[in-house]
Amino acid sequence: MNPTTRRWLPHTAALAGLLVLLYPLAWLLATSLKPADEVVTSLDLWPSHLEWSNYTTALDGVSGVPVSRLLWNSLLIAGGAVVGNVLSCSLAAYAFARLRFRMRKAMFAFMVATLMLPHHVVLIPQYIIFNRLGMVDTYWPLILPKFLATEAFFVFLVVQFMRGLPRELEESARIDGCGAFRTYWSVTLPLSRPSLITTAIFTFIWTWNDFFTQMIYLFAPEKFTITLALRSFVDQSSTSAYGPMFAMSVLSVLPIVLFFFVFQRYLVQGMATSGLKG
């Protein structure tokens, strides 16, 4: 191999990989703008003309619930989950990372063990509990658990980050007379911002995409999220509805794409460090 080839080969390979990888996304966008008769007959990604009516049809939503409502519902749940996870996980993480107390090792080991626990083992009893509390078909089962730090992944992520922080600032806060809460709130929490942002973004995206929990807890169409609304397309095999269906799909992934562009630095970094320090 001559030096020029050697230099260009990795770039060419990466570019080729990128094209294959992004094809499904390009296809999604293209199909959402195609007239109905071009969807299957033409492999050409570019539509003969842009069929914006797919989007106006999509905006009408599903079973009389407009897309704006579906998006708002998704946003409400994801927003609640973000607040809950950031608060509860950072509280627990501070205790694990910085405070001494009895049973610390045992509790920490339990927390780490629940990282591996398949959700299905607790699913049915949780459903029974929320059912008894009259919370089925409300957003409580989707939001309340986040305020109780049930997602060990994020507790662990923030613990690892806090352990890496220098103790000096906290100690000087202590000497200045700050109690544990003051220290947590005005020293450790601001310093932990990168890990909290990572927690917030992943919580948002995972909650937004979480189809299973939403499906078992929500029944009334006006409470549906955008993800649940897409379900009505699952058992439909005709390609005639492709345009509006994928227009709605585009609308549903749009917030994730936006989040990705704004926060990709935190996302990729957070993933890399949380994985390594394990």
Place this chain on the structure above:
Amino acid sequence: MSTVSTTAPARADRTTEPRPSAGRRRRREQQWPAYVFLTPWMIGAAVLTLVPMAVSLWLSFTDYNLFDPPHWVGLRNYKEMLTEDPRYWRSVGTTLLYVVVAVPLKLGLALGAAMLLKSLGRGRAFYRSAFYAPSLLGASMSIALVWRALFNDGGTVTEVLGSLGIHTGSWVGDPDLAVYVVVLLTVWQFGAPMVIFLAGLQQISPELYEAAALDGAGRWRQFVSVTVPMLSPVVFFNLVLEMIQSFQVFTPAFAVSGGEGGPADSTLFYTLYLYERGFTASHMGYAAAMAWLLLIAIGVITLILFRTSRSWVFYADEEGR
């Protein structure tokens, strides 16, 4: 950011506290705030994890439909599952096939891509982000629907293969191929483990490669003797993580199978069948038993991985582990 500057002057009641008796006092003083910090987590751990685990274990020995009180049936659910329910075994087979094919493919691709990105100078950060994007979108219903369309009759994949003389017909409608639609959707999301691999690769000291090169090691030899052992903890971490996640795949299975595991139960993934028995057919006891067997299976496989890891995972800082 308001950090140190906001620490107000020491309060009077704190400074007038007697200094001596420090040891025990301090420990007691530190105890109660810790439990306050942990209160949400402890409630969650007890009410939403520990108690539900015990309850679902108990339910797995009962017949329960959510409306009538549970009715003790001993081992009947387990017996039915293991000896009388062909669909259960179908779901086990499908899930195992999926895990065994998808996880190594995904990790292999992730490692390859990470090494490729490491060899890039400029553009590495861009490609790293771009390759990562599918990992965020892949779990969504939208993308699962895209996948179903791409592999259906007239979809891009079937058409392109057809033009190359490989006539598969619709993958989604073919019992032998449908599961691979889900496999490929999983493999498409190799960006997440790739990012972790890349961070691991960047931590390997260049001196190791220089030393290997001085000893006359070629590229392949360097890969086998430096990269693989130095990266093995990260490989192990990714392997355990991906394995656990893969056993629980749901959304793409639901979308590709039309919600019912079709065609001919070929995409009846474990979690899909669990959902069907528990929530569609209201056999909560049976579903709880399925969940416990899933937990045991994941536990056993994780344990085996940990056991075998001693012989292939290399920790440079041995005493630290």
